[in-house]
Amino acid sequence: MCSAKYAAISTGAALLVTTGPIPAVLTSATNIDDNKITLQLSSLQTLPGAIAKLKAPTLKEPRWLEEQRAAKAAQNQQSRVVTYSVTTRGAIIANFNEFRSQANATLNDQRGWARMGIAFQEVPSGGTFTLVLSEANQLPTFSPGCAVEYSCRAGRYVIINQDRWLGATPSWNQAGGSLRDYRHMVVNHETGHWLGHDHASCGGAGQPAPVMQQQSISLQGCSFNPWPLASELWSTQLGIRL
Amino acid sequence: MKKVIHGLFGRIRTKQNIIVVSLVGVLVLMGSYVLWSKYNWDTYQESYTGWKNTVKKELDAAMARPDKTDKDRQSKLKALEQVAASIESKQSTICNVPMLISWQHIWEDVKRHIDDCQSSSTAMADLGHELNTITAYLKDEASLSALLLQLPIDKTEIAETEWPARAAMWHAISAKVAKLDGHKTFKPVQEAAAKALEKVDASWQAVLAADKAKDEAKYQKTHTELVQAYSLINAIADANSSQFNLLLQAYEKAYRSIY
Numbered sequence: 478m479c480s481a482k483y484a485a486i487s488t489g490a491a492l493l494v495t496t497g498p499i500p501a502v503l504t505s506a507t508n509i510d511d512n513k514i515t516l517q518l519s520s521l522q523t524l525p526g527a528i529a530k531l532k533a534p535t536l537k538e539p540r541w542l543e544e545q546r547a548a549k550a551a552q553n554q555q556s557r558v559v560t561y562s563v564t565t566r567g568a569i570i571a572n573f574n575e576f577r578s579q580a581n582a583t584l585n586d587q588r589g590w591a592r593m594g595i596a597f598q599e600v601p602s603g604g605t606f607t608l609v610l611s612e613a614n615q616l617p618t619f620s621p622g623c624a625v626e627y628s629c630r631a632g633r634y635v636i637i638n639q640d641r642w643l644g645a646t647p648s649w650n651q652a653g654g655s656l657r658d659y660r661h662m663v664v665n666h667e668t669g670h671w672l673g674h675d676h677a678s679c680g681g682a683g684q685p686a687p688v689m690q691q692q693s694i695s696l697q698g699c700s701f702n703p704w705p706l707a708s709e710l711w712s713t714q715l716g717i718r719l
Numbered sequence: 720m721k722k723v724i725h726g727l728f729g730r731i732r733t734k735q736n737i738i739v740v741s742l743v744g745v746l747v748l749m750g751s752y753v754l755w756s757k758y759n760w761d762t763y764q765e766s767y768t769g770w771k772n773t774v775k776k777e778l779d780a781a782m783a784r785p786d787k788t789d790k791d792r793q794s795k796l797k798a799l800e801q802v803a804a805s806i807e808s809k810q811s812t813i814c815n816v817p818m819l820i821s822w823q824h825i826w827e828d829v830k831r832h833i834d835d836c837q838s839s840s841t842a843m844a845d846l847g848h849e850l851n852t853i854t855a856y857l858k859d860e861a862s863l864s865a866l867l868l869q870l871p872i873d874k875t876e877i878a879e880t881e882w883p884a885r886a887a888m889w890h891a892i893s894a895k896v897a898k899l900d901g902h903k904t905f906k907p908v909q910e911a912a913a914k915a916l917e918k919v920d921a922s923w924q925a926v927l928a929a930d931k932a933k934d935e936a937k938y939q940k941t942h943t944e945l946v947q948a949y950s951l952i953n954a955i956a957d958a959n960s961s962q963f964n965l966l967l968q969a970y971e972k973a974y975r976s977i978y
Contacts, residue, residue: 531949536877536942
């Protein structure tokens with residue numbers, strides 16, 4: 478009994494000496510960067526890459542729809558002419574004749590609003606709307622809603638900002654868009670307002686932007702597009718429905 | 720008389736010898752037991768600290784593997800699974816103590832060793848569990864990705880004649896995604912994927928029907944709906960990002976509790 482007690486005591490004493498404090502390796506935190514763990518595991522993810530490739534497709538208009546449209550356009554062409562006059566406001570340095578001819582070409586281009594079966598005809602005065610080439614700082618004189626930075630539509634006035642006409646916008650230029658395409662876009666966009674359109678949003682990443690989207694401000698993932706989409710070919714002003 | 724006295728002393732001497740020999744024997748046994756105990760506790764301590772260091776080395780090596788190609792990723796995942804499996808198999812026995820010295824836990828320092836080992840073992844089990852969960856999730860993710868990558872990627876306009884093939888492909892993949900049976904942590908992603916693909920599939924069918932009917936209004940409507948349906952695919956990315964972040968956080972927490 479006495480021996481057993483001695484053994485127990487001596488064993489305990491020996492253990493106290495031999496075990497000592499808990500080694501540092503158990504208690505101290507090894508310094509490992511959280512971002513490193515995240516990166517090492519995130520790099521094994523495959524889904525983000527697979528999802529990124531899935532974009533909404535662009536469907537080519539079916540032949541029957543093109544035929545229906547052409548027939549409708551031919552029908553409308555005979556009866557629908559939209560007249561407009563052209564004027565300027567403020568100090569104009571752009572070539573006014575070029576403005577008139579390019580705007581007319583845009584309005585009657587078969588990629589544009591003319592696809593609704595309408596012809597735009599310039600008249601010396603009056604007309605159903607007035608196309609204005611305006612000095613930038615004159616824009617607010619048309620409406621408090623018109624800013625010196627952009628083009629605008631106020632009532633019957635479709636106003637093209639001279640600065641934009643001459644130099645497009647930085648985002649357009651940075652994306653490599655041509656000045657002619659910008660001019661198509663701005664004339665179509667502001668005329669679109671006169672036709673009864675509000676602003677539109679991008680329909681999906683990679684899609685062409687609706688012409689009524691504020692492409693000079695943000696593309697929202699769409700690509701630049703100067704022409705109205707098929708879905709935009711309507712006008713409350715002219716009573717044309719899709 | 721002399722003989723009697725001599726015999727008596729002789730017996731006394733023999734008894735003394737026996738006692739001395741017995742005492743020496745007991746002391747030798749006790750000493751051996753003390754040394755053996757010391758050896759066992761030293762080994763015990765080294766065993767679990769060593770194990771933790773080994774796991775860290777294995778984990779670091781697995782994490783440092785390349786992951787540029789699918790093959791690399793699969794092999795890295797396999798290496799991580801092996802680390803998780805090795806943690807699992809070792810964890811249940813690492814704190815076992817030989818029966819002959821187990822009673823020594825009555826001493827505070829010994830008890831502390833055992834408690835440390837057990838809490839370390841529990842933390843390691845958590846790490847193994849989180850690692851298993853994350854690898855299971857990544858395997859499910861790879862299965863879903865493989866299906867999604869079979870879907871056509873169109874960079875140009877698609878002609879009317881190609882629409883039925885597109886629709887059929889979406890229909891087939893949608894059915895396969897709906898049947899995927901993944902880890903419970905992957906379920907929200909799988910459900911988001913099944914829902915998005917089902918919607919795109921249905922939208923394609925609607926476009927085909929409108930096209931067949933040559934109905935312009937219906938066609939425009941279904942075309943718009945098709946584009947909108949594709950935008951639902953973003954919900955898969957959202958669900959994936961949120962689920963995976965939860966797993967990463969759990970893993971990091973388990974890792975940090977040990978290292």
